[in-house]
Amino acid sequence: MTRNERVVVVGAGVSGLTTAVLLAEAGAAVEVIADRLPGPTSLAAGAMWGPYLVEPKDKVDQWSRDSLAEFETLASDPATGVRMTSGIEASRHAEAAPDWATALPGFHPCDAAELPEGFASGYRFTVPLIDMPVYLDYLQRRLQAAGGGVEQRTLRSLSEPGPASAIINCAGLGSRALVPDPNVRPIRGQHVVVTNPGLTEFFSEDTGASPDLLCIYPHGDTVILGGTALDGDTSLDGDTEAAAGILTRCIAVEPRLANSRVLEHRIGARPTRDRVRVEAAPLPDGTLLIHNYGHGGAGVTLSWGCARDVRRLWTRK
Template sequence: MAAEERVVVVGAGVAGLTTAVLLAEAGTPVRVIADQVPGATSLAAGAMWGPYLVEPKDKVDQWGQRSLEIFRALADDPATGVHLTSGIEASREAEAPPEWATTLPGFRPCEVTELPAGFTSGYRFTVPLIDMPVYLDYLLQRLRAAGGTIEQRKLASLDDAGPAATIVNCSGLGSRALVPDPGLRPIRGQHVVVTNPGLTDFFSEDTGSSPDLLCFYPHGGTVVLGGTAVDGESSLEADDKAAAGILARCTEIEPRLAGAHILEHRIGARPTRSAVRVEAERCVDGTLVVHNYGHGGAGVTLSWGCAEEVLDLRRGFAF
């Protein structure tokens, strides 16, 4: 692959793989370089579409809506791991629904009888749920089918990814060192995956800025229970105390989960900054670097919209 036509995507999480797929399917020679394939944080996601505590709002709305369109189309194919699911987001306070939820199919306020004890408001809607191990494998297969290649190694800097005409930085939390970006910080998340005792609907509590989340997302034979959001923590080791808290919170809402068999713990570190960074810069050696990172807990939700913007930014620069 000649350096003058080569594009390297750094990172194999959902942002990196989605971007690489679009580049490869547009006819661009693409190589993905990552130390984890697929990325551990993306593997640990729940994952329900929904803009989650992320800025800037105007761009997030655009990226999120474009991604929603694509996820709805992908849900027609069971091999993608994407499925449209009805469920409830509830609050213990009298909260207004998030603006993005009001536009979703089947949106309506819940009756009091639909809410668990202790909750004062809630809303039902239908939204894409994504089974991340299945979905990331789907993206990897789609990338390879389009001619993209993957190299598993750890980079010391973005310069190590070259030579290339374009480097697309989707390294997530790795951007703290690779850019470097001191404004990027981890928010540790943990999920517990259990056998499904018969759940078909999702449930999510609007917990605001609390580090203790409450949600469960059914994916066929399994349910992903959540979760945590511990600001500043990046350890990927399982926390037994946090797992016990997740199980207790979810079982209180859905007693059938009490007898579910624990299959695994999934832990990731959400790459968080004041605003998602999707922008391009030209290096002194002529290499174009396009950044696509800092999605926090909305990496899946924004993935397709951000990837399309990366392609637009690359086209906007003359080579």
């Protein structure tokens, strides 16, 4: 690896932008190529740090810890859109807390009086909550400050960007066609953005494998309400019935939301794979190709850890 080598990052979601930032700050001449800027799925995220149905567990645990440490640092700067926020994750069953939650600041099991009606167990902790439009804008500014560039266009193959010392594939769902990788599938997610009636703490329900999620993420003047997880659905069109269900579920937990005004709907398709793919592979012409995709609903949670692994693979070439 030498400084000023041209490196192309394909994709401008949270994984692509984070990876581009780390490589540009390491001295590469980074160019991000994406058909949408920023990526719509990342823009639609809630987003709270926390591993969400992703494998392999050993690597996911490390990637998550690396990202958590970075978000804790970023939370000291309001311009990043990252805040350390206290709140509750609860279950309607007597579920044990996941191991990743028990290590978070302020973790403790909830008393029955702290839980909404109908919930059997829960735990409180403090965790990074990320305002995605603000955060993605921060990443783009940081990339620009490091000398990185962005080109908005659609690629038909991973060899199309032209001469480069390395190509980093962070195309998410686009990897299904670009790699090609038939193991990547979409899981549609929808959030409703409403005015904030004064909430400062998050609430989320452990809904297991249900397609109907429940999360309440306050971001200053707005609150992100969720959500859905529809396996195999690629549509980015608004679903009024799903939105009504989200509002009903969230208002039942937090009645103050009944008077909130709906501001917008955010829809994305989580790029899901049985195992997150972060590995190097050569293109037919010998160009180094590094994959970084398949993060499902944990793209934000894994972003800094996976990007650091990409940087290590790039520096060892």
